Amino acid sequence: MxxxxxxxxxxxxxxxxxxxxxxxxxxxxxxxxxxxxxxxxxxxxxxxxxxxxxxxxxxxxxxxxxxxxxxxxxxxxxxxxxxxxxxxxxxxxxxxxxxxxxxxxxxxxxxxxxxxxxxxxxxxIARTPRIAANCPTVLWHLGTLSASVLCDLSQSGCRILIASPLPRDSEVRITIPGLSPRRARMRWSNGESVGFAFLEMLSFAEVSAWQTDRSVRFASDRAEI
Structure with a gap:
């Protein structure tokens, strides 16, 4: 059909x-x-x-x-x-x-x-669909700002590469280019890769609009060229 x-x-x-x-x-x-x-x-x-x-x-x-x-x-x-x-x-x-x-x-x-x-x-399996990304982000935790890299994004959370480990359940503020800053809580860590759950989900419209701008979504790819 x-x-x-x-x-x-x-x-x-x-x-x-x-x-x-x-x-x-x-x-x-x-x-x-x-x-x-x-x-x-x-x-x-x-x-x-x-x-x-x-x-x-x-x-x-x-x-x-x-x-x-x-x-x-x-x-x-x-x-x-x-x-x-x-x-x-x-x-x-x-x-x-x-x-x-x-x-x-x-x-x-x-x-x-x-x-x-x-x-x-x-x-x-039921989590919201994640899309791949590679762009610089800024992470705020306990008054300290640090540079990080966004690996993937969904409406409910994201995966980020960070240089310094954080305690589980740490609350942070994540600034992703093209999106408003989001408060999030750390859910898991696997080496340098860390998973965060947003305290307030992104809307479908926000993610849908953000994904189309590849110059932002894959900005770190461009920086490596």
Whole structure:
């Protein structure tokens, strides 16, 4: 099933499973099972042309989905999408317009598995999608400022390289270029790599806008050239 672009830019409103317009192969019809389309709002990780992005899944079926993403996509582009509770799925862009795109999945997925609740033991899988980065940041802790490097970012937190270790649960303020300063708490450490959870999550719009400026997102790459 290929989810067709909406008639207008207005979002589709529905509750639960719904019957919405979709592509139909010549000379045949889809059964009820094939036409099951869920209207949802789920943040996912999108990989396109070797770069990862956050996107938002609006409609989902066994064989297709409609997404919102700030990155530019074109018909027939190959992409990969990572949804919660599900391994990455490969897809082809069937259409793209006004920041939305319809994807034709390479193989069917189990919708109920995507929407089910993740057990506490698998909480790491359910965390918000993270996108790679490599840019200088400033870390404030107990009145001291230090330079650090952002490795990845999500709505709920980030991973940073720091020179000096911090005690677990340390509260800091992180300044990332292109974003407002964020208070965060240290959650884990693995050598020089440290994970922080934001005390106030970033909005999808903030991360979506930030990821498009590669001169900021990968500023440290440019400095090494």
């Amino acid at each position: 290929i989810v067709l672009p909406p008639e207008t830019s207005s979002p589709v409103h529905a509750t639960g499973a719904s019957r919405l317009p979709h592509a139909e192969p010549a000379g045949g019809t889809f059964g009820r099972r094939e036409t099951r389309l869920m209207t949802i709002l789920l943040v996912a990780r999108l990989e396109a042309a070797g770069i990862d992005h956050v996107c938002r899944v609006r409609n989902l079926s066994q064989t297709g989905m409609m997404i919102e993403c700030s990155t530019v996509l074109a018909e027939d582009d190959r992409v990969r999408v990572e949804l919660r509770n599900l391994q990455a799925v490969d897809a082809r862009v069937a259409w793209a317009r006004d920041g939305r795109a319809g994807l034709q999945l390479d193989g069917p997925i189990v919708i109920d598995a995507v929407l089910s609740t993740v057990p506490d033991t698998s909480a790491i």
